[in-house]
Amino acid sequence: MTNVTPFPHSAAAGAGQVGFDRLELQKIMDLYGRMVSAGHWRDYAMDIGREAAIFSAFRRSAERPEYRIEKRPALRHRQGMWALVGESGQVLKRGQELQGVLAPVERKLLRIVED
Secondary structure, X not given: OOOOOOOOOOHHHOOOOOXXXXXXXXXXXXXXXXXXXXXXXXXXXXEEOOOOXXXXXXXXXXXXXXXXXXXXXXXXXXXXXXXXXXXXXXXXXXXXXXXXXXXXXXXXXXXXXXX
16 A cells, blocks of 8 residues: 555646637627627537637527637647638638637627617
């Protein structure tokens, strides 16, 4: 009983996962809430992985997401770690700041409210 076995450290145990911090998630959920109240979005999903954290917003839960907000820290010094991806998979906006990447959706929200 005197032998102490150290707990194994493995990459499979969740080390190196990419996630959203509190302020990032607050900005994303604020936009999501406004789009829901405008009647445009109805569901969302989050995928947290080793390379990226992805927030997907759906008009209907049975469809492909209308938008995906992706955080990829490996691209921080190249294209920017944030990307806004459209329904067909095209990258609509990429940048270093989350607020700038969310701008096209914010403009769409203004058009929805004005109608």
